[in-house]
Amino acid sequence: MIRDQAEGLRELVKRSKDFAAKARPARLARIISVTSGKGGVGKTNVVVNLGIGLARRGSRVLVIDADLGLANVDIVLGLTSRYNLYHVIKGEKKLQEIIVDGPEGLKVIAGGAGIRELANLSNSQRVQFIASMSELDDYADIILIDTSAGISQNVLGFVLASDEAIVVTTPEPTAIRDAYGIIKAIALENKDAKIRLIVNMAANPQEAEDVASRIEMVARQFLDIGLDKLGYILRDPAVPESVLKQKPFMVAYPTSKASKCVEVIADRLLGLSEEDTFKPKGFKGFIFKFVSLFKKGVA
Numbered sequence: 273m274i275r276d277q278a279e280g281l282r283e284l285v286k287r288s289k290d291f292a293a294k295a296r297p298a299r300l301a302r303i304i305s306v307t308s309g310k311g312g313v314g315k316t317n318v319v320v321n322l323g324i325g326l327a328r329r330g331s332r333v334l335v336i337d338a339d340l341g342l343a344n345v346d347i348v349l350g351l352t353s354r355y356n357l358y359h360v361i362k363g364e365k366k367l368q369e370i371i372v373d374g375p376e377g378l379k380v381i382a383g384g385a386g387i388r389e390l391a392n393l394s395n396s397q398r399v400q401f402i403a404s405m406s407e408l409d410d411y412a413d414i415i416l417i418d419t420s421a422g423i424s425q426n427v428l429g430f431v432l433a434s435d436e437a438i439v440v441t442t443p444e445p446t447a448i449r450d451a452y453g454i455i456k457a458i459a460l461e462n463k464d465a466k467i468r469l470i471v472n473m474a475a476n477p478q479e480a481e482d483v484a485s486r487i488e489m490v491a492r493q494f495l496d497i498g499l500d501k502l503g504y505i506l507r508d509p510a511v512p513e514s515v516l517k518q519k520p521f522m523v524a525y526p527t528s529k530a531s532k533c534v535e536v537i538a539d540r541l542l543g544l545s546e547e548d549t550f551k552p553k554g555f556k557g558f559i560f561k562f563v564s565l566f567k568k569g570v571a
């Protein structure tokens with residue numbers, strides 16, 4: 273990234289963080305950006321299905337489709353929404369006014385597909401947009417942001433303003449190289465960034481582990497940062513089938529291999545890791561389920 277761009281970005285993040293700090297003394301929602309180096313690695317499917325996994329565990333989850341220009345969260349969910357981020361960026365609507373209901377309690381803010389203006393936000397539009405996300409605390413415990421692929425001001429702006437980033441890759445060498453590229457870009461701006469890794473479309477767990485370990489090692493060696501290996505999702509025909517049905521695979525194929533992998537990732541993200549699978553998780557899982565039912569007014 274050229275120097276003045278990097279400086280602009282630092283300023284952007286500082287301004288949006290200052291704004292957010294003023295707007296809310298304590299951060300309530302956990303904001304997680306999902307990004308990748310290469311396109312087509314499964315970000316949108318991860319965001320939507322992980323969102324459902326987290327919602328099932330009792331979190332109030334809001335998905336924001338910020339893949340500006342290539343937005344498609346609404347399509348994967350089979351939703352139609354009258355308003356999208358285009359109307360927010362144009363100043364016609366507020367973020368909280370365009371939230372729509374997805375399956376299983378998931379809340380969704382649709383992007384605006386194919387609108388060039390969205391893909392090339394000005395710095396001040398970006399600051400305003402990122403800052404306005406702090407108004408969403410009341411609507412969610414976890415905000416998942418589906419960002420564009422590749423290193424751009426938009427992506428880095430979202431990622432750096434988030435609490436955490438999930439980088440999605442596949443085992444393909446090109447995807448791995450580009451995942452490393454985006455991790456490097458994030459680390460250069462914020463050495464303390466919390467970066468987690470998901471290997472999608474893996475042939476088997478061993479392949480996923482090899483890919484994740486390789487990226488983690490290179491990041492440690494050359495960037496001096498630690499990565500959290502969050503998990504993997506196996507290549508599974510249930511995924512494209514669910515996309516055709518316009519239903520998340522967690523809903524359409526809840527017992528598929530891909531769904532089981534996402535369940536594990538949701539547990540890890542909430543600290544209900546595999547290691548405590550037996551007693552603690554069973555109990556915690558129960559409490560989470562209970563709380564979730566309670567929130568829905570069932571219990």
Ligand SMILES: Nc1ncnc2c1ncn2[C@@H]1O[C@H](COP(=O)(O)OP(=O)(O)O)[C@@H](O)[C@H]1O
Nearest residue numbers: 311312313314315316317473506507508511512
């Ligand atoms: N685990 C998987 N197994 C099989 N196909 C997958 C898997 N994950 C994603 N896909 C397919 O890859 C394509 C791209 O996924 P998508 O979520 O749109 O990626 P992105 O948002 O990164 O562009 C979709 O057609 C989807 O069906």
Ligand SMILES: [Mg+2]
Nearest residue numbers: 315316339344
């Ligand atoms: Mg996508």
